[in-house]
Amino acid sequence: MQDSLRRFKADIFQALAHPTRIAIIELLAGGELSAGELIEKLGMEQANISQHLAVLRAKQLVVNRKAGNQVFYAVRDPIINKVLALMRRYFQKHLKEALELLGEMDGDPVVPRH
Amino acid sequence: MQDSLRRFKADIFQALAHPTRIAIIELLAGGELSAGELIEKLGMEQANISQHLAVLRAKQLVVNRKAGNQVFYAVRDPIINKVLALMRRYFQKHLKEALELLGEMDGDPVVPRH
């Protein structure tokens, strides 16, 4: 149980572990949006967004509602928004290190080393 | 900026997206532990834990302190513990669905479909 709880949490984090999916969740924090609206606001390929939505659906982070032609998505539980809000605080707190970290990840340091 | 913030968050979630790394963070919530103690408590391969610690270090989720022979690890910022605590609440709230979800992921549904 201890272990399957951890697998569960890991799966949720996995679902959140992509910038596009984070963007989707953050957009949905403002309320329900259709897939089309998400695609438009994100300015990315339709298929790509749809794939990311499928991941979020599979892990039940979002719920969806069909309305005629369209599918409206919403975050299933506001706890997830709280998690992202905490991450925002974390980021602000460690802004400097975070920037360096991002730079290094690109192999392109923000601040040259000594 | 908007986007690199999201990449940053995604990277943190990625670092958390493994049961073993979650277990490590949760063990460290009780305070500093040496790598050896972590290995013992987790009952896994030394190399494996060390690799997971390397991931957590790279994303700066943990800090480490050398003391002679040993290396002591600690969670860098309690915000991360709060994130995991929220996940615990989320899990409890959605326990039933979560179990089914875990089951399906194994290809082994908890409740057979009619």
Added chain:
DNA sequence: ATACTATATTCGAATGTTGGAATATTCAAT
């Protein structure tokens, strides 16, 4: 029935992650 719009799925190549085995490093003790 046909055509159109919105969304989802499948496929494949590129890329990333994982764990074990083997090896390397670092410090302490003799």
Added chain:
DNA sequence: ATTGAATATTCCAACATTCGAATATAGTAT
């Protein structure tokens, strides 16, 4: 200097994730 204990790193095969391209499905309107 050598040995031993604690930890880290490298290499590699298996597996998972990502994206775009193409295709499929579902609903609406004609």
